[in-house]
Amino acid sequence: MNIKRIFTLLGKELLHGPRGFILTMTIAAPLLITLVVNLALGDLFGNTAQMAIFDEGQSQLVFLLEEASQLHIAEYDSSDAVKDAVSRGAADFGIVLPADFDSTITSDEKVAVTTYIWGESLAKNRTIITATLLDLTHQLSSQPEPIILESITLGDEETIPWSRRLMPMTVMMAIFFGGLMLPATSLIEEKQKRTLQALAVTPASLPDIFIAKGIMGAILSLVMGTIILLINLAWGNSPFFLLLTLTLGAVMAAEIGLILGTLINDMNTLFAVWKFGGLLLFGPAIIYMFPELPQWLNYIFPTYYVTGPIMDISLGTMDTQTLMQLAIALGVILILALLQSRLINRLSGEVVQQATKESEATG
Amino acid sequence: MTQDAIVVENLSYHYGKILAVDHISFRVARQEILGFLGPNGAGKSTTVKVLTGQLRLQEGHATLLGMDIAQDIERVQARMGVCFEQPNLYEQMTALENLELFARLFDMKSFDGYALLKKVGLEGREKDRVANYSKGMKQRLMVARSLVNQAEILFLDEPTTGLDPVSADSIRNLILKERERGATVFLTTHDMWEADKLCDRVAFLNQGKIASLDTPHTLKQQYGQRSLVVEISRNGQLEERTVTLDKPETSETMRELFSREKVVTVHSQEATLEDIFLKVTGRRLTL
Numbered sequence: 001m002n003i004k005r006i007f008t009l010l011g012k013e014l015l016h017g018p019r020g021f022i023l024t025m026t027i028a029a030p031l032l033i034t035l036v037v038n039l040a041l042g043d044l045f046g047n048t049a050q051m052a053i054f055d056e057g058q059s060q061l062v063f064l065l066e067e068a069s070q071l072h073i074a075e076y077d078s079s080d081a082v083k084d085a086v087s088r089g090a091a092d093f094g095i096v097l098p099a100d101f102d103s104t105i106t107s108d109e110k111v112a113v114t115t116y117i118w119g120e121s122l123a124k125n126r127t128i129i130t131a132t133l134l135d136l137t138h139q140l141s142s143q144p145e146p147i148i149l150e151s152i153t154l155g156d157e158e159t160i161p162w163s164r165r166l167m168p169m170t171v172m173m174a175i176f177f178g179g180l181m182l183p184a185t186s187l188i189e190e191k192q193k194r195t196l197q198a199l200a201v202t203p204a205s206l207p208d209i210f211i212a213k214g215i216m217g218a219i220l221s222l223v224m225g226t227i228i229l230l231i232n233l234a235w236g237n238s239p240f241f242l243l244l245t246l247t248l249g250a251v252m253a254a255e256i257g258l259i260l261g262t263l264i265n266d267m268n269t270l271f272a273v274w275k276f277g278g279l280l281l282f283g284p285a286i287i288y289m290f291p292e293l294p295q296w297l298n299y300i301f302p303t304y305y306v307t308g309p310i311m312d313i314s315l316g317t318m319d320t321q322t323l324m325q326l327a328i329a330l331g332v333i334l335i336l337a338l339l340q341s342r343l344i345n346r347l348s349g350e351v352v353q354q355a356t357k358e359s360e361a362t363g
Numbered sequence: 364m365t366q367d368a369i370v371v372e373n374l375s376y377h378y379g380k381i382l383a384v385d386h387i388s389f390r391v392a393r394q395e396i397l398g399f400l401g402p403n404g405a406g407k408s409t410t411v412k413v414l415t416g417q418l419r420l421q422e423g424h425a426t427l428l429g430m431d432i433a434q435d436i437e438r439v440q441a442r443m444g445v446c447f448e449q450p451n452l453y454e455q456m457t458a459l460e461n462l463e464l465f466a467r468l469f470d471m472k473s474f475d476g477y478a479l480l481k482k483v484g485l486e487g488r489e490k491d492r493v494a495n496y497s498k499g500m501k502q503r504l505m506v507a508r509s510l511v512n513q514a515e516i517l518f519l520d521e522p523t524t525g526l527d528p529v530s531a532d533s534i535r536n537l538i539l540k541e542r543e544r545g546a547t548v549f550l551t552t553h554d555m556w557e558a559d560k561l562c563d564r565v566a567f568l569n570q571g572k573i574a575s576l577d578t579p580h581t582l583k584q585q586y587g588q589r590s591l592v593v594e595i596s597r598n599g600q601l602e603e604r605t606v607t608l609d610k611p612e613t614s615e616t617m618r619e620l621f622s623r624e625k626v627v628t629v630h631s632q633e634a635t636l637e638d639i640f641l642k643v644t645g646r647r648l649t650l
Contacts, residue, residue: 004470012464193451197447197451198447198508202440202469203440205437
């Protein structure tokens with residue numbers, strides 16, 4: 001493996017790689033879906049997050065929240081009133097502050113706070129409220145985690161808004177479509193036009209060629225995933241973990257693309273495989289769309305171990321199970337890498353299947 | 364003693380149960396041009412693919428520039444140039460970009476793409492997309508690409524295919540200049556005239572085996588028959604008579620022809636490599 005040659009080949013891929021329909025689709029499709037979903041079902045450009053508060057004492061936090069421009073605050077005179085407002089959808093998020101909230105928090109003790117979440121509220125609103133709440137409590141306390149949020153979801157769980165139900169599909173399109181299709185089509189094109197043969201007789205090794213194509217797919221996947229999450233305001237409150245998860249997803253997508261590109265010799269077959277295989281890739285997104293389906297089905301799809309954590313982190317519900325899923329995603333990536341290296345070994349014996357067939361034909 | 368550039372011993376290659384190359388052995392000296400001739404399916408492309416590292420060596424032993432291809436193929440590839448029979452260029456890139464990409468892969472420090480393109484007659488078209496090139500121009504660019512690393516061994520597979528006579532001739536001159544520069548050339552061709560004019564030695568490959576390997580001159584002497592083609596005029600019609608040379612009765616036959624017939628023209632004729640190939644293998648080279 002030679003880094004300089006990998007970058008030379010990567011430069012070639014970026015400047016002269018697959019163009020036209022494939023690239024347009026990989027970039028335009030997730031963006032279009034996001035815009036349509038947000039404009040039709042959610043509200044991308046408006047809809048200030050609504051927060052209901054019942055303050056049993058006279059907390060400074062309420063004044064700070066009222067000054068936050070990204071929120072609309074409504075104060076209620078009882079916890080039942082807050083609960084009622086949230087369950088009706090009058091507020092996305094409700095919070096009940098105990099009388100001793102300020103004194104406890106300033107004495108560097110943790111405070112348990114009951115919060116109510118409207119089941120149909122938008123992910124971005126929940127994220128904005130949670131992030132603002134955590135940020136403002138840090139102004140009152142020097143503790144890293146001064147409050148413990150005890151969340152109660154109100155409303156019918158089956159009435160998850162479609163804008164949220166479609167989000168995993170949009171995210172998966174962004175990560176897996178481009179990240180997978182770009183290396184696959186690039187490799188198939190090189191085989192069809194026999195340019196892979198020409199590269200194979202230079203000092204550049206097959207792993208150099210594959211890594212360059214994989215990096216190109218992973219970069220596109222990472223960029224598209226980041227853009228889609230930013231547009232959806234679903235960056236969550238753990239940007240490091242979200243970036244890590246997106247990176248794992250990008251690598252997984254590129255690996256699957258390279259494997260398909262190695263095994264498939266023409267574009268028609270690739271699209272046929274995509275039509276069937278897409279169901280396997282996008283299974284978790286379909287299951288997320290229909291909560292009435294058994295959720296354990298997710299576990300059979302390798303892509304779930306990327307989209308699951310992305311959704312958890314975006315919604316601010318990351319926990320140890322999320323980390324476990326990330327570990328499984330890493331395992332899937334290692335298995336795919338192993339499979340890919342075996343395929344490269346096979347290819348280095350017969351650089352291109354077609355070349356071999358030509359040899360038979362032409363002597 | 365100068366080390367041979369290519370040494371092949373008992374090389375065999377199977378595609379499944381089909382034996383494409385059958386225990387061939389040969390040597391190519393440095394700065395030699397070896398012609399590898401054979402009909403379709405004879406095993407010549409397979410041999411080239413094995414020697415250039417496109418196919419893994421299955422059986423036998425081969426060294427290029429003293430390096431074992433089974434062990435050191437990447438080092439060998441850095442010092443060889445390959446021109447494929449069918450164009451496999453990046454068509455969306457310009458000619459110059461194609462050459463510069465390969466020069467970078469070969470880690471060439473000072474590379475002048477313009478000069479190389481001029482050598483193959485593509486000056487003025489350096490920044491045109493290859494997709495807009497004619498078949499002949501693509502073929503010339505293929506030859507140029509095989510020269511980017513100033514290779515010590517050149518594998519040229521039908522390098523003049525699809526070229527007009529003038530371009531083909533300029534490529535042949537280029538091959539001779541590469542030899543003068545110090546390159547060893549392994550030339551696969553169907554063009555017998557080209558092989559005869561360019562190659563120091565030719566190998567006839569048939570059904571995966573080397574049927575014969577020698578200089579064109581020796582092969583002609585060994586297998587060919589020199590003859591004279593005499594054109595005579597009889598009753599206003601032209602007729603041809605072939606008189607085989609090197610026979611005891613040749614001079615008598617010629618004397619009789621001159622005394623009894625009206626001889627119009629006399630041409631000497633020597634055996635072609637095509638004739639010799641047919642004689643040696645029982646098959647025609649071009650199908």
